[in-house]
Amino acid sequence: MEILNNQDSLWYFLPESVLILTFVVILLFDLPENWSKNRLLAPIVATIGTVLFLALSFYTQQFPEAITFHGMIINDAFTDFFRLFAGLTALITIFLSLKSKEVAQVRAEYWALLVGITLGIPMLAASNNLLMIYLALELISILSYILVGYLHNTKTSSEAAVKYVLYGATASGVMIYGLSLIFGVTGTLNAIEIRQFLISNPAEQLALFIGLLMTLAGFGYKISMVPFHMWAPDVYQGAPTPVTAFLSVGPKAAGFAILLRFIYTALTQDQGGVYVPLKYIDISTLMAVFALATMTLGNFVALQQTNIKRFLAYSSIAHAGYMLMAAAALNTEALRGVIFYMISYLIMNMGAFAVAIAVINDSGSEELSAFKGLGNRGRKGALAAVAMTLFMVSLTGLPPTVGFVGKFYLFSAVIEAKIYWLAVLGVLNSVVSLYYYAKIIKYMYFEEAKEQKPFALTGFSFPSLIVGLAAATVFFGIFWNALSYLTEISAHLLM
Amino acid sequence: MSGFDILFFVFAGFALVSAMGVVVSPNPVYSALSLVLTLFSVAGLFLLLQAEFLAVVQVLTYAGAILVLFVFIIMLLNLSDFELMEVRMGNLGKALLTLAAVVAFITLAFVVHLTRITGDPAVEGFGDISTLGREIFTHYVIPFEIAGVLLTVSLIGAVMLAKKNLTKE
Numbered sequence: 001m002e003i004l005n006n007q008d009s010l011w012y013f014l015p016e017s018v019l020i021l022t023f024v025v026i027l028l029f030d031l032p033e034n035w036s037k038n039r040l041l042a043p044i045v046a047t048i049g050t051v052l053f054l055a056l057s058f059y060t061q062q063f064p065e066a067i068t069f070h071g072m073i074i075n076d077a078f079t080d081f082f083r084l085f086a087g088l089t090a091l092i093t094i095f096l097s098l099k100s101k102e103v104a105q106v107r108a109e110y111w112a113l114l115v116g117i118t119l120g121i122p123m124l125a126a127s128n129n130l131l132m133i134y135l136a137l138e139l140i141s142i143l144s145y146i147l148v149g150y151l152h153n154t155k156t157s158s159e160a161a162v163k164y165v166l167y168g169a170t171a172s173g174v175m176i177y178g179l180s181l182i183f184g185v186t187g188t189l190n191a192i193e194i195r196q197f198l199i200s201n202p203a204e205q206l207a208l209f210i211g212l213l214m215t216l217a218g219f220g221y222k223i224s225m226v227p228f229h230m231w232a233p234d235v236y237q238g239a240p241t242p243v244t245a246f247l248s249v250g251p252k253a254a255g256f257a258i259l260l261r262f263i264y265t266a267l268t269q270d271q272g273g274v275y276v277p278l279k280y281i282d283i284s285t286l287m288a289v290f291a292l293a294t295m296t297l298g299n300f301v302a303l304q305q306t307n308i309k310r311f312l313a314y315s316s317i318a319h320a321g322y323m324l325m326a327a328a329a330l331n332t333e334a335l336r337g338v339i340f341y342m343i344s345y346l347i348m349n350m351g352a353f354a355v356a357i358a359v360i361n362d363s364g365s366e367e368l369s370a371f372k373g374l375g376n377r378g379r380k381g382a383l384a385a386v387a388m389t390l391f392m393v394s395l396t397g398l399p400p401t402v403g404f405v406g407k408f409y410l411f412s413a414v415i416e417a418k419i420y421w422l423a424v425l426g427v428l429n430s431v432v433s434l435y436y437y438a439k440i441i442k443y444m445y446f447e448e449a450k451e452q453k454p455f456a457l458t459g460f461s462f463p464s465l466i467v468g469l470a471a472a473t474v475f476f477g478i479f480w481n482a483l484s485y486l487t488e489i490s491a492h493l494l495m
Numbered sequence: 496m497s498g499f500d501i502l503f504f505v506f507a508g509f510a511l512v513s514a515m516g517v518v519v520s521p522n523p524v525y526s527a528l529s530l531v532l533t534l535f536s537v538a539g540l541f542l543l544l545q546a547e548f549l550a551v552v553q554v555l556t557y558a559g560a561i562l563v564l565f566v567f568i569i570m571l572l573n574l575s576d577f578e579l580m581e582v583r584m585g586n587l588g589k590a591l592l593t594l595a596a597v598v599a600f601i602t603l604a605f606v607v608h609l610t611r612i613t614g615d616p617a618v619e620g621f622g623d624i625s626t627l628g629r630e631i632f633t634h635y636v637i638p639f640e641i642a643g644v645l646l647t648v649s650l651i652g653a654v655m656l657a658k659k660n661l662t663k664e
Contacts (some may be wrong), residue, residue: 023648181606
């Protein structure tokens with residue numbers, strides 16, 4: 001294990017530096033009067049910056065794994081994966097934002113802020129220090145508040161932003177108190193040193209447990225874990241749809257990354273692929289209970305939703321529950337499973353949001369009833385309906401889609417960890433989710449549309465994105481070897 | 496009881512009472528002023544711990560700049576008494592929430608009281624500016640820079656949200 005000093009660490013920080021630079025450049029480009037008139041300039045710069053970020057993260061990925069900046073940040077395969085993930089999510093979001101009518105007239109700051117959140121995701125996933133965790137989490141949170149309230153002439157957007165800020169501020173307050181308790185008990189901010197301290201010293205069990213619970217409030221809020229999920233439906237509904245799509249994938253994955261890194265690094269001991277919880281805290285059972293509560297609540301409340309964004313919000317809470325099983329299973333298979341699941345979730349959820357944006361563009365309505373009869377509304381309608389069907393099947397977790405493979409990996413990790421009750425209840429939960437995902441399919445094919453005019457999905461690029469995501473859903477559902485290889489090399493934590 | 500102890504209890508007592516004042520006071524101006532007092536008392540605690548720089552910064556930025564801004568905003572919004580009184584919650588709800596807060600407080604106080612705080616003794620020259628500066632620009636340089644990014648984006652965001660017309664003509 002090598003801890004690098006600041007100078008040597010700079011090379012590892014190259015991809016993130018590019019994002020910071022892009023952020024500044026976008027803001028500067030907006031200053032000259034005749035430049036700011038060009039609507040495409042800022043998104044193009046943002047895209048170039050993100051692509052450069054991806055390219056550089058492939059470059060830094062070849063460096064030996066190291067702990068950089070005096071133990072603040074860890075550069076391992078896990079971090080590399082989240083750089084890739086953040087870059088891809090950002091690119092799709094930039095594209096969706098260009099296509100959505102809701103944010104058609106945004107100014108350059110919107111793109112700058114998107115780049116800012118993209119910076120926060122790998123920073124959070126790589127944090128090894130409680131201070132760094134807090135700062136990266138706040139970076140993501142504050143930018144999310146602003147983007148959610150971006151359409152501040154609409155009432156729902158402002159309301160969502162205010163709710164998000166209030167919940168978020170409370171959650172960070174609770175979390176930072178919890179972090180201070182952990183610091184008080186262990187005397188260090190460094191996650192690796194926390195583990196070393198806990199192994200060799202009798203820690204104050206009660207204070208540690210309460211500190212941990214309070215810290216989980218902060219992480220749990222980011223990933224919408226029950227009981228810290230209350231903000232999600234309102235925020236997802238009120239935010240501009242592309243922002244909702246981004247929030248449900250990018251920041252959520254970052255929250256999972258740090259939750260898993262913190263639990264695996266600070267609270268367990270690696271014994272050949274099985275991470276044994278340290279003697280004081282049964283983190284496994286605790287997270288299993290949270291996982292079950294999260295997926296059950298998400299699935300059952302999703303049954304009654306009539307708004308597509310609220311519907312996808314509860315669906316994303318349910319998926320957070322499935323991914324939380326990885327924090328309960330505590331083995332390498334679980335890490336691999338959750339990484340696979342995140343990729344599949346990126347594909348299918350972004351796909352579902354892309355179709356939702358197309359439907360909202362077409363009908364101006366966010367109600368589920370806008371999907372009625374979509375399959376019979378011309379060629380474009382049929383295309384969107386087929387794609388949506390695939391995304392829904394994948395979100396349910398049925399073969400031959402990528403969602404099935406993701407669930408398969410996760411559940412097998414849980415069985416490997418011998419938490420059978422969680423696996424059984426998780427599968428039952430998937431059955432419940434079939435009902436509401438199938439409802440959309442039924443709306444699209446077996447119900448009459450209000451207006452029979454052909455579905456408006458113009459241009460070439462937007463339909464291609466939807467088709468591409470749908471194709472990826474099926475392709476990786478059948479040939480998952482490539483993804484499986486990626487997860488295998490990524491599921492490595494330097495600790 | 497030494498002078499240190501007496502000062503500690505004075506500052507801690509003031510901090511607790513004024514923090515209660517922030518929560519209990521129905522008038523937001525009084526709340527903000529209580530918060531000033533809380534921050535001053537905490538600054539006093541920092542002084543007792545020989546963190547002079549932290550104490551001064553606390554008074555200058557928090558008690559000075561930020562709280563003045565709070566009071567300005569509260570005054571500018573000019574909330575009428577009626578709006579201030581309106582809390583949409585029954586007495587039972589209030590009672591339960593108060594009970595929950597009290598239980599949480601007692602639990603935390605109990606936990607903190609029982610906990611043996613560990614950690615290394617403070618570094619040589621703790622609390623003076625040169626040590627702080629050296630630490631910030633060596634061990635903590637990356638959090639420092641990220642905090643800079645964080646403040647920049649917050650500033651831009653605040654301006655953005657305050658602007659009336661965000662869309663281009």
